[in-house]
Amino acid sequence: MSSSAENPTLTAEITKPSTEIATETAQSAKKITLKTSDDQIFEVEESVAMEFATVKSFFEDAPSSTDTVPLPNVPAKPFSQVIEFCKEQIKFKANPDETEKKRSNSEFVKEKTNEDLVEMIPVANYLEIKDLLDVLNQAVADRIQNRSVEYVRSFFGIDNDFTSEEEALLREEHAWAFEDVDED
């Protein structure tokens, strides 16, 4: 049931070392080489890579650079999922269809685990992919909206560090908030 981005064959395809791939790519679209914090090399189509504002500005400063771009804050696993998202996104650039885009976005987050989502957030933030960041933040928020305290704790793996007296006092202080909580 794992998401397609975690599929090992797909990941392998994207992460082929750059030297091998260079000849193949010459005839197709220009590719950009990116290196993740865990030293994985990604060959990404230029149009996709330009979705990453951070990478884009790197090339704006050095347009003819063919160097590998290091992404010191980006681990490979969430990065491959981010690429997956951006590939979908650029389809909508040519052909804007807001409803379809929304559907695609919600499809994208629906099949992700919490861990996936949370790991992607700093990546989207670092690469400055505003749309993705909003989608992810909204997705995490949706998953805890109207949920109980106990649900949220187990959902994120949070230790309850309140004493029972403290917790009771806080509950009383926030009684106004507990009218709409759904049953787990």
Next chain:
Amino acid sequence: MNLLSRTIKKKRHKKPKTKTRNKRQETKEDPVEQDELGEDTEGFNLKTSAPSNTYGVQPLGNLYFSSGSINSRNTGLGNLQILTDELVLDILGFLDGTQLGVLATVSKSFYVFTNHEPLWRNLVLDKLNGEFLFNGSWKSTYIAGIYPLFDVNGCSSLKEPNRPVLLEGCIDNWAALQKWDKDYLVSVCGDVKFAAGPVEMRLQEYFRYSDQVREERPLYLFDPKFAEKVPVLDSEYEVPLYFREDLFSVLGNERPDYRWVIIGPAGSGSSFHIDPNSTSAWNAVIKGSKKWVLFPPDVIPPGVYPSPDGAEVACPVSIIEWFMNFYGATKNLKRRPIECICKAGEVIFVPNGWWHLVINLEESIAITQNYVSRRNLLNVLDFLKRPNAGELVSGTRDRVNLHDKFENAVESTFPGTIDRLVQKAEEKRAQEKKPSFWDSVTDSHAGAFKFSF
């Protein structure tokens, strides 16, 4: 007991301060250094009134010095700990106020994040637009605006139960607390005269009188226009955080008298009364101390005989007389009064409708302010509407029309507020018939129910 645990302590900054002090003293024996540090209660003081709550959050570097070295930020965030503070707040920015309230009780870390004021600022501006009554912090402004009956400023004991509360630490930032003594007041007030009993007096002469007098009912200085007369006095106190909501302010200059400076020698005070216009009040002691005896609205104190229409009250002329003749009897009452001593630096909350008697145990200077919040707005409107309002309403010239003026002003400033409160009140009345506060706290074994400190 119950009320004791509700006493609010706000001396947040004390702990870290003493810690550093001990540390410095351990390593340094330099007496000069110690002297300097010893002064840290005076001298430079950060203003604590702004709601810049720290919730004990310290710079990350402090983790090196703490023995346990657990960063409760991370344990309390679970999976989210890999996110920076800004990203956590971004996610919380997608949630509504209710869910933020729920999350506040998840862990200490979540409590801190969900209390981030800009989140609440956005919610207030988004949901209430310009129609909000700022209430000390954006969070409490939001709660008061969206859930009028929970209008509490985070202080649960000041909400529904309508019972007295003694607060400490909430006027620590008043310049008045340090400065106001007889000499200072005489020097800043000069020739300004203040109402003292039936006459007006300059402070110098009043103190000359009050220093010498030994009589049963000393003239009591009680002036409603002190802040207008001597603006510097106004600048040296501020309304404590919990009492900022003040609906009479919509009346501007036409509002009834609402604040008084109170000065009097030991033995002066006010005998049993209920505060005007069904307002609630706070009373902050700046110098001296006051003894309070309070009875709930439905219990008439022994020795006190209000007229049926409430316009007049017959009771012993002197407070001492009441203590001598009736105080003893309160020990055997089924429903006994709440008693306490309010010392300098402390504030008592007097809920609307409560009978109270106050006597200065030593020469005292205090400020009191009466106010209308959403919690007692309906009571106040009812009071102003009574057929004999002309006799009952006090502190203003146009007594009969005050109700309509006030109602209209509230309605135009905060449209729909009155209707919402009426509806809530009706729902509440329909839904519960629970025992009164007194029934729930007075059992035969409990004995004296009173404040103790």
